[in-house]
Amino acid sequence: MIPLQKNGASITCTELTVRFSGGFEALSDVSLEVPPGEILSLVGPSGCGKTTLLRVLAGLQKPTRGEVKTQPSIEADKGQIAFVFQQPTLLPWRTTLKNVALPLELLCKGGHASQSRREREAIAEQRLRDVGLGHAMNLYPRELSGGMKMRVSIARALVTQPSVLLLDEPFAALDEVLRDQLGEMLLQLWSQQKFTAVMVTHNISEAVLLSHRIAVIQDGQRREVIENLLPWPRDEAIRTSSEFGELYRRVSRALRGSEAG
Amino acid sequence: MxxxxxxxxxxxxxxxxxxxxxxxxxxxxxxxxxxxxPKALLPTPRQCFSAGVENREILFKGIISTGIASIAGLAVSVALGSLLAMLFSQSRKLRLALFPYMILLQTVPVVAVAPLLIIWSGYTFRTVVMVTVIVCLFPIVNGVTTGLLSMDRDVRDLFRLYKVGRLRTLRSLQLPSAVGHLVLSTKTSAALAVIGAIVAEFFVGNGTAYDGLGTLMTGWQALAKTDALIAALFCSALLGLALFGMVQLIAATILRRWVQP
Structure with missing residues (x-):
């Protein structure tokens, strides 16, 4: 049995500003705190700066001003930060197992260097079982359905047992049923590993089901952060509760308000 | 199957x-x-076929000589072109400085270069291969450079997230991504390789023991043996097809894994 790291890191963003070369300001003075082990959803209209914020958190985009701190201090090149993209981004020439093992192969520093290929594949195998794809290890991406590809992408992100998981509209390209199934799977994985997660989504229902708090972003600014006090564990049944409906309406109002503003 | x-x-x-x-x-x-x-102007297909059968031994030797020169030129082009493309993919400045010369190499008429190469390299097989390389190189460099640089942005970000070095990115991501482009450009160059070898043989073969298809064509043209000349022309077309088929077969074997059947 592979031991699981159960300690997400806290994230503190202070006055983050990102201005692109053309002068467009994608983020303006965004300050945000994410406690360890929390799932925070970022919602807002297209082009409001959600993905830019996520890229800054991942270290893929340098902020023009402001800073991001994590406690304890973590680094992406040690596999402590992982990213799930909107598209599965699997390498077509690698099998499912080898795609999942890729981050372990790439991390030459940071504690994964000593792992043999067999050890790396054993960890990847476990992650694939975690996402229900134990039977698909030797398949190539072209042989997988859209939902399976996204499961592989999530397994790949979690293979390094990250403290922080960043997700950029991970289920946007999937149908409603698959989206719900993968959302529940993500919650299961989170309950085992307790990583800190920041997820960009356009789907209010998804944000309400999966997160502890929901941050509404508009014009590169943080407009509102809504506490989600729905009880845990959350499953399909919670969607029909009046509390779920109330929170859904509140987020929807906040989004419409931000759009009107 | x-x-x-x-x-x-x-x-x-x-x-x-x-x-x-x-x-x-x-x-x-x-x-x-x-x-x-008249037969000297345009013989019938049957007369061409008879001339081909009559000269079958010399034509077979010609096919072998031109074939070896074409394959050698194509192989050198693939190796040299891939190496240049790898260099170009690593530095924008290098690309800007040297790529125009690659285009220049392509635009210089090969019939003008061949006599110059004979002065430097003599009436040799090596000269034929050099001319073939000049003809074949640009499509390979152009195609492979495009392949190496046209990575999916998210996949590139995945490698950036884990702070993977340039060489490792080249080996694990860029090179496998460029295989499709390499195959396509090699197919283009396969057809060009036979043209390059035959054009070189027009010059190299004169008055020497070299017996490529180009040499035979010049000889038969001088003797007004149009039927044999056309037979040689068909042989060169068949050789081009065979070379193209060979590349296609190798490509199908390599790409079987990650191309949708």
Missing amino acids: IKFADRRELLLSITLVVGVAIASLISWEIVVWHFEL
């Missing part, structure tokens, strides 16, 4: 190609008969 639908398509394709060939040969025969054209 060819599937039923593919097999039907293949059969249809072969039938159409053979049909066009038969129709063309009949039309050709009729034109020569109707206009009573």
Whole structure:
């Protein structure tokens, strides 16, 4: 049995500003705190700066001003930060197992260097079982359905047992049923590993089901952060509760308000 | 294993190609008969076939010589072109400085370069290969450079997230991504390789023991043996097709894993 790291890191963003070369300001003075082990959803209209914020958190985009701190201090090149993209981004020439093992192969520093290929594949195998794809290890991406590809992408992100998981509209390209199934799977994985997660989504229902708090972003600014006090564990049944409906309406109002503003 | 639908398509394709060939040969025969054209100007297909059978040994030797020169030139082009493309993919400045010279190399007429190469390298097999390389190199460099640089942004970000070095990114991501482009450009160059070798043989073969198809063509042209000349022309076309088929076969074997069947 592979031991699981159960300690997400806290994230503190202070006055983050990102201005692109053309002068467009994608983020303006965004300050945000994410406690360890929390799932925070970022919602807002297209082009409001959600993905830019996520890229800054991942270290893929340098902020023009402001800073991001994590406690304890973590680094992406040690596999402590992982990213799930909107598209599965699997390498077509690698099998499912080898795609999942890729981050372990790439991390030459940071504690994964000593792992043999067999050890790396054993960890990847476990992650694939975690996402229900134990039977698909030797398949190539072209042989997988859209939902399976996204499961592989999530397994790949979690293979390094990250403290922080960043997700950029991970289920946007999937149908409603698959989206719900993968959302529940993500919650299961989170309950085992307790990583800190920041997820960009356009789907209010998804944000309400999966997160502890929901941050509404508009014009590169943080407009509102809504506490989600729905009880845990959350499953399909919670969607029909009046509390779920109330929170859904509140987020929807906040989004419409931000759009009107 | 060819599937039923593919097999039907293949059969249809072969039938159409053979049909066009038969129709063309009949039309050709009729034109020569109707206009009573002299054999030295345009022989009939049957006369060309007889000339081919009559000169089969010398034609076979020509096919082998030109074939070896074409394959050698193509192989050198693939190796050298891939190496140059790898260099170009690593530095924008290098690309800006040297790529125009690659285009220049492509635009210089090979018939003008061949005599110069003979002065430097002599009436040798090596000169034929050098001319072939000049003809074949640009499509490979251009195609592979494009392949190395056209990575999916998210996949590139995945490698950036884990702070993977340039060489590792080249080895694990860029090179496998560029295989499709390498195959396509090699196919283009395969057809060009035979042209390059034959053009070189027009110059190299004169008065020497070299016996490529180009040499035979110049000899038969001087003797007004148009039927044999056309037979050699068909042999060169067949050689081009064979080389293209060989690349196609190698490509199908390599790419089988990650191309949708």
